[in-house]
Amino acid sequence: MTTNDDLLKLDNQLCFALYVASKEIIRLYKPLLDPLGLTYTGYIVMLVLWEKDQITIKELGERLSLDTGTLTPLLKKMEADGLLSRRRSPLDERQVYIWLTAKGKQLKNPALEVPKQMICALPSDLESTGNLLVDLHRLIGAIKK
Secondary structure (H helix, E strand, O other), X not given: OOOHHHHOOHHHOHHXXXXXXXXXXXXXXXXXXXXXXXXXXXXXXHHXXXXXXXXXXHHHHHHHOOOHHHHHHHHHHHHHOOOEEEEEOOOOXXXXXXXXXXXXXXXXXXXXXXXXXXXXXXXXXXXXXXXXHHHHHHHHHHHHO
Protein backbone atom coordinates (compact mmCIF):
# COMPACT_ATOMS: atom_id res chain seq x y z
CA MET A 1 0.00 0.00 0.00
CA THR A 2 1.34 3.41 -0.99
CA THR A 3 1.05 6.21 1.54
CA ASN A 4 1.15 9.94 0.86
CA ASP A 5 4.67 10.02 2.28
CA ASP A 6 5.73 7.34 -0.23
CA LEU A 7 4.66 9.65 -3.05
CA LEU A 8 7.31 12.14 -2.00
CA LYS A 9 10.20 9.71 -1.56
CA LEU A 10 13.05 10.51 -3.90
CA ASP A 11 13.53 6.88 -4.93
CA ASN A 12 9.89 6.72 -6.05
CA GLN A 13 10.29 9.58 -8.54
CA LEU A 14 10.52 8.54 -12.18
CA CYS A 15 12.08 11.90 -13.05
CA PHE A 16 14.93 11.35 -10.59
CA ALA A 17 15.65 7.82 -11.82
CA LEU A 18 15.75 9.05 -15.43
CA TYR A 19 17.91 12.03 -14.44
CA VAL A 20 20.51 9.89 -12.65
CA ALA A 21 20.51 7.24 -15.38
CA SER A 22 21.03 9.94 -18.02
CA LYS A 23 23.91 11.53 -16.09
CA GLU A 24 25.60 8.16 -15.58
CA ILE A 25 25.26 7.14 -19.22
CA ILE A 26 26.67 10.49 -20.36
CA ARG A 27 29.56 9.93 -17.92
CA LEU A 28 30.26 6.59 -19.66
CA TYR A 29 30.37 8.39 -23.02
CA LYS A 30 33.01 10.92 -21.93
CA PRO A 31 36.15 8.72 -22.28
CA LEU A 32 34.88 7.46 -25.64
CA LEU A 33 34.21 10.97 -26.99
CA ASP A 34 37.30 12.72 -25.64
CA PRO A 35 39.61 11.22 -28.31
CA LEU A 36 37.18 12.51 -30.95
CA GLY A 37 37.25 15.99 -29.42
CA LEU A 38 33.51 15.91 -28.75
CA THR A 39 31.33 16.52 -25.74
CA TYR A 40 28.17 14.47 -25.43
CA THR A 41 26.09 17.38 -26.79
CA GLY A 42 28.53 17.81 -29.68
CA TYR A 43 28.26 14.08 -30.37
CA ILE A 44 24.46 14.18 -30.66
CA VAL A 45 24.74 17.20 -32.98
CA MET A 46 27.10 15.18 -35.17
CA LEU A 47 24.74 12.17 -35.10
CA VAL A 48 21.95 14.35 -36.52
CA LEU A 49 24.23 15.86 -39.18
CA TRP A 50 25.56 12.44 -40.21
CA GLU A 51 21.93 11.40 -40.76
CA LYS A 52 20.99 14.57 -42.64
CA ASP A 53 23.49 17.25 -43.58
CA GLN A 54 22.53 20.84 -44.43
CA ILE A 55 19.72 21.46 -41.98
CA THR A 56 18.55 24.60 -40.24
CA ILE A 57 19.37 25.34 -36.63
CA LYS A 58 15.62 25.20 -36.01
CA GLU A 59 15.42 21.64 -37.41
CA LEU A 60 18.46 20.62 -35.39
CA GLY A 61 16.99 22.06 -32.21
CA GLU A 62 13.71 20.25 -32.78
CA ARG A 63 15.49 16.96 -33.45
CA LEU A 64 17.60 17.27 -30.28
CA SER A 65 14.95 18.96 -28.10
CA LEU A 66 17.40 21.85 -27.52
CA ASP A 67 16.72 25.57 -27.77
CA THR A 68 18.80 27.98 -29.84
CA GLY A 69 20.29 29.50 -26.68
CA THR A 70 21.89 26.14 -25.94
CA LEU A 71 22.75 25.30 -29.54
CA THR A 72 24.28 28.58 -30.70
CA PRO A 73 27.39 28.59 -28.45
CA LEU A 74 27.91 24.88 -29.09
CA LEU A 75 27.68 25.33 -32.86
CA LYS A 76 30.08 28.29 -32.73
CA LYS A 77 32.62 26.13 -30.90
CA MET A 78 32.14 23.24 -33.31
CA GLU A 79 32.56 25.64 -36.22
CA ALA A 80 35.80 26.97 -34.66
CA ASP A 81 36.94 23.34 -34.31
CA GLY A 82 36.37 22.91 -38.06
CA LEU A 83 33.59 20.31 -37.80
CA LEU A 84 30.78 22.31 -39.39
CA SER A 85 29.95 25.61 -40.99
CA ARG A 86 26.94 27.85 -40.50
CA ARG A 87 25.44 29.98 -43.26
CA ARG A 88 22.41 32.20 -43.48
CA SER A 89 19.90 31.29 -46.14
CA PRO A 90 20.07 33.69 -49.11
CA LEU A 91 16.27 33.42 -49.36
CA ASP A 92 15.49 34.06 -45.69
CA GLU A 93 18.14 35.72 -43.51
CA ARG A 94 16.41 34.38 -40.38
CA GLN A 95 17.26 30.80 -41.29
CA VAL A 96 20.76 29.55 -40.56
CA TYR A 97 21.86 26.30 -42.21
CA ILE A 98 24.50 23.96 -40.88
CA TRP A 99 26.84 21.97 -43.10
CA LEU A 100 29.38 19.35 -42.15
CA THR A 101 32.92 20.18 -43.21
CA ALA A 102 35.27 17.53 -44.60
CA LYS A 103 36.71 17.17 -41.07
CA GLY A 104 33.21 16.66 -39.66
CA LYS A 105 32.44 14.02 -42.27
CA GLN A 106 35.75 12.23 -41.61
CA LEU A 107 34.93 11.97 -37.92
CA LYS A 108 32.06 9.60 -38.75
CA ASN A 109 34.22 6.49 -39.22
CA PRO A 110 36.04 6.72 -35.87
CA ALA A 111 32.70 7.55 -34.20
CA LEU A 112 31.31 4.18 -35.33
CA GLU A 113 33.22 2.63 -32.42
CA VAL A 114 31.37 4.70 -29.80
CA PRO A 115 28.02 2.83 -29.87
CA LYS A 116 29.85 -0.50 -30.01
CA GLN A 117 31.89 0.38 -26.94
CA MET A 118 28.83 1.73 -25.14
CA ILE A 119 27.01 -1.58 -25.64
CA CYS A 120 29.95 -3.33 -23.97
CA ALA A 121 30.03 -0.77 -21.14
CA LEU A 122 26.39 -1.17 -20.19
CA PRO A 123 25.60 -3.72 -17.47
CA SER A 124 22.72 -5.30 -19.39
CA ASP A 125 22.28 -7.54 -22.40
CA LEU A 126 21.52 -6.20 -25.87
CA GLU A 127 17.87 -7.31 -25.79
CA SER A 128 17.16 -5.60 -22.46
CA THR A 129 18.84 -2.42 -23.65
CA GLY A 130 16.82 -2.52 -26.87
CA ASN A 131 13.59 -2.99 -24.93
CA LEU A 132 14.46 -0.08 -22.66
CA LEU A 133 15.13 2.12 -25.69
CA VAL A 134 11.74 1.20 -27.19
CA ASP A 135 10.02 1.96 -23.88
CA LEU A 136 11.80 5.32 -23.57
CA HIS A 137 10.87 6.32 -27.14
CA ARG A 138 7.27 5.38 -26.38
CA LEU A 139 7.34 7.47 -23.19
CA ILE A 140 8.88 10.47 -24.98
CA GLY A 141 6.30 10.22 -27.75
CA ALA A 142 3.44 10.11 -25.25
CA ILE A 143 4.77 13.07 -23.29
CA LYS A 144 5.39 15.24 -26.36
CA LYS A 145 1.84 14.83 -27.71
